Amino acid sequence: MLADEVLTKQFGAEAFQASDFRDNHRLIVPVDKVYAMIVALRDHAGFDFLVDITAVDYLHYPDATDRYGVVYCLSNTTTGVRVVVKTFVNDPDPMVPSVYSLWRGSDWMEREVFDMYGITFSDHPDLRRILMPDGFVGYPLRKDYPLRGYGERHNFTPITRAEG
Amino acid sequence: MAVNPSDNFFISKLDWVANYARANSLWPMPFATACCGIELMSTASSRYDLARFGAEVMRFSPRQCDLMIVAGRVVMKMVPVMQRIWQQMPEPKWCISMGACASSGGVFDTYAVVQGIDRFIPVDVYVPGCPPRPEQLIRAVMDLQDKIRRTGTLMGEEFDRRSTHEGPMAMNESIPSEERVVAPGDYNTATRLR
Numbered sequence: 001m002l003a004d005e006v007l008t009k010q011f012g013a014e015a016f017q018a019s020d021f022r023d024n025h026r027l028i029v030p031v032d033k034v035y036a037m038i039v040a041l042r043d044h045a046g047f048d049f050l051v052d053i054t055a056v057d058y059l060h061y062p063d064a065t066d067r068y069g070v071v072y073c074l075s076n077t078t079t080g081v082r083v084v085v086k087t088f089v090n091d092p093d094p095m096v097p098s099v100y101s102l103w104r105g106s107d108w109m110e111r112e113v114f115d116m117y118g119i120t121f122s123d124h125p126d127l128r129r130i131l132m133p134d135g136f137v138g139y140p141l142r143k144d145y146p147l148r149g150y151g152e153r154h155n156f157t158p159i160t161r162a163e164g
Numbered sequence: 165m166a167v168n169p170s171d172n173f174f175i176s177k178l179d180w181v182a183n184y185a186r187a188n189s190l191w192p193m194p195f196a197t198a199c200c201g202i203e204l205m206s207t208a209s210s211r212y213d214l215a216r217f218g219a220e221v222m223r224f225s226p227r228q229c230d231l232m233i234v235a236g237r238v239v240m241k242m243v244p245v246m247q248r249i250w251q252q253m254p255e256p257k258w259c260i261s262m263g264a265c266a267s268s269g270g271v272f273d274t275y276a277v278v279q280g281i282d283r284f285i286p287v288d289v290y291v292p293g294c295p296p297r298p299e300q301l302i303r304a305v306m307d308l309q310d311k312i313r314r315t316g317t318l319m320g321e322e323f324d325r326r327s328t329h330e331g332p333m334a335m336n337e338s339i340p341s342e343e344r345v346v347a348p349g350d351y352n353t354a355t356r357l358r
Contacts, residue, residue: 153276156284159285160329161326
């Protein structure tokens with residue numbers, strides 16, 4: 001596949017792992033090279049469209065060695081080929097480089113990943129919560145976050161008739 | 165020509181007159197956040213015709229409304245908005261909690277969805293259903309009219325006396341201490357009204 005050739009030529013075959021699942025082509029890359037590799041994929045393999053950025057929490061996942069996976073879905077708008085780039089980060093400071101400089105559309109996607117998982121994106125221009133309220137603490141999609149939360153949903157003052 | 169006094173005036177109570185006017189001209193504020201809002205629209209439109217009860221004037225400015233119909237689930241980001249809209253409505257005002265989600269959270273027992281709006285604002289009538297049929301909402305409006313006719317006063321004294329919270333207590337009282345909220349302080353400045 002073209003993506004593999006580009007990355008092998010520039011970074012060597014040992015720098016990443018490629019695999020196929022169903023019709024997905026997946027590249028597992030180290031976090032310190034993820035930005036350079038995405039630049040290479042965009043500039044030399046034609047993956048010019050960022051479809052999605054999301055994340056996975058691998059807490060209690062069988063045989064998992066890393067806590068979080070950050071997933072980039074890229075698309076080649078000329079050929080229609082897609083590739084899934086995945087990198088792993090860990091506590092206590094999960095951080096990946098932002099791809100905002102490559103695609104402006106990554107702005108809200110990275111904010112959502114930060115909001116839900118607490119993974120920070122270095123060099124993001126405006127990294128703050130996007131779905132949860134500003135004062136919210138905790139990251140709801142982490143596996144150790146309880147389904148019903150810590151009671152944040154009831155942390156408001158009731159209004160009575162007299163003060164209404 | 166002699167005028168018979170009984171032909172020209174009648175005697176009533178001012179409370180009765182006020183209640184008569186208020187009960188038959190409820191102007192709803194449609195706080196519709198989910199599928200209950202569709203049923204609310206259906207109730208207001210021609211087939212079910214809420215205008216028969218004088219409640220057809222949906223106003224999208226809370227300052228012109230006296231009946232808030234909360235139709236749909238309310239998430240914690242929406243609670244300050246809902247409370248502000250409620251406070252912007254002029255007295256006298258009433259609230260209908262329409263549907264399972266607004267009344268109890270419904271199936272959405274998650275970290276972000278409020279488990280019943282009556283924990284945060286006063287509610288007069290609850291409508292069960294998921295979503296309720298328009299007939300149920302009409303029944304709720306009729307019940308509210310009945311409540312207004314029975315308990316209303318000209319100056320709204322029935323509201324002044326109710327300075328205590330009417331709904332169930334905040335749910336974090338029932339959450340075990342190890343799971344209780346960890347950073348409540350921020351909400352004083354971040355999302356709460358006052």
